[in-house]
Structure formats: structure tokens, C-alpha cells
Amino acid sequence: MQNTIDVVVAFYNEDLTWLMTPIHTGVLADYVVLYCKGPNDPPKYIADRCKRVVKLPNVGREGHTYLHHIINNWDSLADNTVFFQGKVDDHSTYMEPIEKYVKNQQMFFGRMFGTTDLHKPIQHFGIWLEKLQDGRLRKARDHASPQQWIEQVWKITIPTNTVCPVVWGANFAVHKSYIHRIKKECYEQAYQYLNDHVDPEEGHFQERTWAILFTH
8 A cells, every 4th residue: 555645735825836846656745734823825826725724823934734633633644744844945055956856755844964063052143143033033931942842842852962853944744653752742842832923932842853753
């Protein structure tokens, strides 16, 4: 029996023409569950090709969208799920061709790199520092660093100065067996931290968590 595939896309107001990329016998949109968090609807010719189009409040960055999908489809997840931001090439340096994610049979994160800085507070810069200073980025409520977030929310121990895999851009593919290795309650706890602000700092923690979550 052929493995089933869902492509989850967190959409705000980005150009979605890349969803018409040829995949297998159709286009990428044929596999897409499109979560819309912006004021405008997606183009009809794209929405009509998608499996589902779901409206969500604009909170929690893409991590909120991914967690929403996992939690609300816990017992009916596709064999493989691909998670993409609406601006799929936002971190193009670390992006592989889209086809590689869709062909995934277990896990695929594209180009990852290691970091030993998870135990430190995030050193925001540029637009993110400006947002933090003027309140558009909400400071994390209960966790001072990604390491604390990973250990307290996801129950994964990260020794200080350990090099951990990180994937920027939050574009990855994962088999449902890896998703289910983590208790649903952990996903639900993370979701609650991302559910009350457009740009909570916990969303930045979560972007640094995905590769660790499924490879620990």
C-alpha cells in the first residue's frame, strides 16, 4: 500500500504559486492542507487544488500552525507529513528542492547545522530586536532559553554545550511514528504557549526545537 502524504502549509499573505510545482502525477497543491492566518484568501485556483483550506487566528508563528495540525489530526495523521512556511524559501540557504521533502519516507530536514547556544537566551537582532523592544515580539513567559523550553515542555534533556541539530525556516518532513514518540500532552502544552500572541518568543524556541524533537 502506498504511503499517504500531507503537506501542511502555514500561509499568511505569501506568494503561493510554488504550490503548483509538479509532483508525481499532479502538483504539490494536491497534497496540501493550507492553514490561512492572514486577512486575504488564497488564490482560488490554488485553494481548489488543496486537500483542505483551514482558517486559523494569526498567532504563534508557523509553530502554532504545525502544532494545531498535529494535535487535531493525532489519530489520522498521514504516514508522512511535510511542513512548510508560506514563504518556503525564507531561509533558502538551508532549503533543498521541494521534491526531496515530498519523497520522504521517514524524516527529512534539508540542510541542518549544529548549535551549542541553546542554553543561552536568544540574542535577537535586526527586526526581531526592534519587535522585542516595542512589544511586537512577546518575551517568553516561563523559559529563559530554548534549552529550558526543550527540557520543560518537551521533556528532552539537553546537556550544556552539546551540539544539537537545528533547521532554520521550519521546513521539514517527518513520519507519523516519530511524531507519536512524543506524548500528545507535550504538543498541547507547547501549543498553549503559542496561542496568545502574534509573535511569542516561544515560537522562536520552537523553530529551534523541531530537529531535536524528532532525532533525539
